[in-house]
Amino acid sequence: MTSENHRERFDSNKAPEPVGLYPHARRVGNLLFLSGVGPRQRGSKDIPGVTLDDAGNIVDYDIATQCRSVFDNVRWILEESGSSWDRLVDVQVFLTNMKDDFKAYNEVYADYFKDVQPCRTTVEINALPTPIAIELKCIATIGDEYTY
Template sequence: MNETPTDVLHSSQAPEPVGLYPHARKVGNLLFLSGVGPREKGTKQIPGVTLDETGKILSYDIEAQCHSVFRNVRTILEEAGSRWENLVDVTVFLTNMAADFQTYNRLYAQYFKDCQPCRTTVEVNALPTPIAIELKCIATI
């Protein structure tokens, strides 16, 4: 990660932000991650998502998106000098709690078995790109 004097961090390995914001910002010994979705670096592709010609979601696989978003969070943490085990707070945004919570919760339990940060999970109407999950995280460095 490239660090500026203002502690704004841009990952060279994570998917590019979809707006004017950094991947993370370091304040003291805390690392605040911007919302992280399941997109893959260098592409607009979203694992497990099928779109129609207008960009509307035809189908999606929440399991594939969960694996990808957790992988992206880990990438940003490690590149910023932190690690998965240093997560202290995770806010999860799901676009369909009724359909996706059970799968997400099962996978979350696998990934966070040995690291149990505080967690809030909320349903939102939509996210900025055609994704079904996004994480907002705080970790220590």
Template sequence: MAKNKPVLPSSKAPEPVGLYPHARRVGNLLFLSGVGPRERGKKEIPGVELDEAGNILSYDIEAQCHAVFRNVRYILEEAGSGWANLVDVTVFLTNMQDDFGIYNRIYAEYFQDNQPCRTTVEVNKLPTPIAIELKCIATIDADGQGQQ
């Protein structure tokens, strides 16, 4: 059962791009590594168009937001937690000026019932050609099951 494993991989979320787990459990807390919008087993990133050198030509922040929230949900559920158990979310955007309004609207759709603490910051660049990444902390109930 997930509660006995401190490092928790996901079979649905995108493969890590470095040496880190999708999540780590400490007591009843679940810490997620940075989660982006990539899809497991695919090189393409939802809503991103790249040139031959890998530079971003265009991107759709709405598509990336939906993809990153889906990936967070995959990790939470496979680790024995759930969306309602999120307590803290740190959001990294590469273009706060153009993307914050869209992201904030979509965020509100996903977090109507559960409103974790949130910090949103702009960063110059993320490790892959993405425009958003989330760093999350959630709880896991004593029985290893989260709320759905």
């Protein structure tokens, strides 16, 4: 594999379009790095579990629904890039309301990740670029496994 192939970029046809100039994922060697992934739906501004007012402000949201949507988006990106859910090695989670949302998020996370259990870091941040309450940044293996 040439060094050019070690830096392949991938864009999913199922996950929501990026909100900036970046790919859904990029392969470097045997690692696949995902850009930040949120719960939005592809081809739409709809965000599962979020109710907005006419000005685009959040009126209400359901963190469990957003979690399921973002996890599904991550799965699509992994699969369309040639990796898979069971090859996740690291997950960074950004929540906008750790105090109110952590318990529900942690329960949904446990359902999705019970058989995989990648490393995980969860942090609270002030805001995300769209009216969402969760975003994931992931690393997975792709291609031949590393031999140690």
